[in-house]
Each structure stands twice: as C-alpha cells, then as structure tokens.
Amino acid sequence: MHGFLVGVLGLALALAWPGPVRAAERVRVTGEIVDTWCAITGIMYGFGTAHHQCAVWCAVGGIPVSIMDDAGNYYMVLRLEGDDRSVAEPRIVSIQTHRVTVDGTLVERDGVKYLLVDEVADDRGIVNLTHEEYGIQPFGE
Amino acid sequence: MTGRALVRLALVLLLAPGAAFAAQTWGIPHEKPVVLRGEVVDLLCEVAGECTPDCGGGRRQLGLVTTDGRLYPAVKGEVFFAGATLDLLPYCGREVMVDGLVIENPAMTLLFVQKLRGSSREKWKPARAFIEDWRRRNGPAREWWRADPLVREVIARDGVFGIPGLEPEE
Numbered sequence: 001m002h003g004f005l006v007g008v009l010g011l012a013l014a015l016a017w018p019g020p021v022r023a024a025e026r027v028r029v030t031g032e033i034v035d036t037w038c039a040i041t042g043i044m045y046g047f048g049t050a051h052h053q054c055a056v057w058c059a060v061g062g063i064p065v066s067i068m069d070d071a072g073n074y075y076m077v078l079r080l081e082g083d084d085r086s087v088a089e090p091r092i093v094s095i096q097t098h099r100v101t102v103d104g105t106l107v108e109r110d111g112v113k114y115l116l117v118d119e120v121a122d123d124r125g126i127v128n129l130t131h132e133e134y135g136i137q138p139f140g141e
Numbered sequence: 142m143t144g145r146a147l148v149r150l151a152l153v154l155l156l157a158p159g160a161a162f163a164a165q166t167w168g169i170p171h172e173k174p175v176v177l178r179g180e181v182v183d184l185l186c187e188v189a190g191e192c193t194p195d196c197g198g199g200r201r202q203l204g205l206v207t208t209d210g211r212l213y214p215a216v217k218g219e220v221f222f223a224g225a226t227l228d229l230l231p232y233c234g235r236e237v238m239v240d241g242l243v244i245e246n247p248a249m250t251l252l253f254v255q256k257l258r259g260s261s262r263e264k265w266k267p268a269r270a271f272i273e274d275w276r277r278r279n280g281p282a283r284e285w286w287r288a289d290p291l292v293r294e295v296i297a298r299d300g301v302f303g304i305p306g307l308e309p310e311e
Contacts, residue, residue: 024189036216036249036251037216037217037251040244040246040248040249040251041167041169041170041172041244041246041251042169042170043167043169049302049303049304049307050302052299052301052302052303053296053301053302053303054222056292056295056296056303057222057286057289057292058222058223060222060286060289060291060292061220061222061223061224061271061286062223062224062225062226062227062271063216063217063222063223063224064202064214064216064224066249072248073248074248074249076202076214076249078184078185078188078189078201078202079185079189079191084185084191084193084197084200084201085197085200085201086184086185086200086201086202087197087199087200087201087202087224087226088291089200090291093291093295094295094299096303097303098303105189107188107189109188109212110211110212110213110250111245111247111249111250112212112214112249112250113249114184114188114189116185116189125304126302126303126304131302131307131309135309136301136302136309141309
C-alpha cells in the first residue's frame, strides 16, 4: 500500500512538473536566419533567396526569427546584442536569410530552444541561393 | 447513469466554454487544434528573468504558460504574415483563453493564436490586432506586407532575393 501511494504521489508530481527546462548555457551557433513560422510549419519553401522577401514580411509582422543550424536545429532569437526588442526589430529585419555565427545564451524549455544573442561574431550575408529552383515564395512575385 | 443524464452531460461538455475546438486546421504537420487557458508572459522574462512591467509593451515576443506549467511561444496570429503580440499584450500577466493550433514539430513547438478571450463570459475575438494597429499607423492597404514602409525600404535596398543587383527574370 505504501509503495502504491508513493507511486501515485510520484506520478502526480511528474504530471504537475512544468516540463523540461534545461539550465542556460553559453553557445556558439552558425546558421541561417529564418522566419520561424514558414520554416517550422513548411507551409511553403522557407529558406534562402527564394523566401527572403517573405521572411522580411514576417519579421516586420512580428513573427519571431530563428537561426537554423546545419544540423537542422532551430533557435528562436529573443534578444540581439543588448537590444531586447524582438518584434519587428529593424536590424533583425535587415539580416533576414543571412548566414551568421552568433555567441549567446541558450535556454531550452518545452520543446523550444530560446537564444539570447550577445554578439554576432560573423555575418556572411546571404549565401543560400535557392531562387533558381524555387522562384519567389510565395505568390511568385 | 440514466439516458437523460448522459444526454445532459454530453450537452454540458459540448456547450462548456472552451470545450469545443473551433480552430481552423491548416494541414500543417504536427498541428493540433487546442483551446488553451494560461497566463500571458513575456518570453524573455520567462526564460531569462529579464523582465519589464508591461511585457515589453509590444517590443517583445509573448507566450502562454498553461496551468500545467508548459510554455508556448505565440508566434502567429490571424493576419497574413503577422504575429500575435498585440493580441496578447492587453492580457500581460493575466489569464487568457486561446483557440488555435499548437504545432508540435520535434524541432520546435509553436502556438498559432486564432481567437482569444479573457474569460468564458466574454466573446471570442479573432487575433487581428496587428492589422488594426497597422491601419491606424499607415492607413488602408490591400496587402499590408507590400505597403509597409519598412518592408518597402528593405526590399528597395536589397531586392526580393536580399542581394542588391540580383533581380528576378522577367
């Protein structure tokens, strides 16, 4: 009986736990700045030059941007070099689709990697040329 | 339980505020129609402790912490190419009910806010605060995303592909 109660209590605690939260860690991330919505949902082709204009629209519309690294991990950017603005921030808008290397702090919670960028260590501009294959996403213009 | 009691229970469940999933599905992989109840939080405050009294006043990404403690980033509202920050902002630090989609992609979990209300006594309202605010600032436009001053500036400078001088073929 005692073991059963301990089991029930353990299950109750597990269900009440707020979810996986990993401690913040310092990271360096290299990848493409992408529009989080289009890239994650796949509602259209959401990468490189083909999607650049749409990525600008979405960033101006306040959809969060992420960095997609070469392994396919996504990091949602909540702060960029001391600027706490992450909604339609003009600098974030202007570096859409760029391949960057950033240093910052990573916090993982409930299936999302949140990234606080301390420094953009390298910005190679746009190097993912996808427009010849995918045209202009969406609408073709 | 009698048959009448079962019917009554079914009606209660059907009519209970928040019980019916009215969300519009989009056919997105991993999407799940939901009605969530939770507290509106500033994501930067919630994950890093960098807080402001007003959830950033529209400058920061917002999310929802549900009663089970899960954090959902609210990335999309009902307006084309626009987020849900201005819809959630009036509820900063308070409870809200959200009708929409949770995208449980293994790469990242997202919340698409379609409708929201402050309590079960209120009517649902569509998450369209972005366009209402945009029109107040810029006037009417058929496609806000092509008419926006910042979009026009960036596209005029860098082109649709983001590389100056690289133009679409006619």
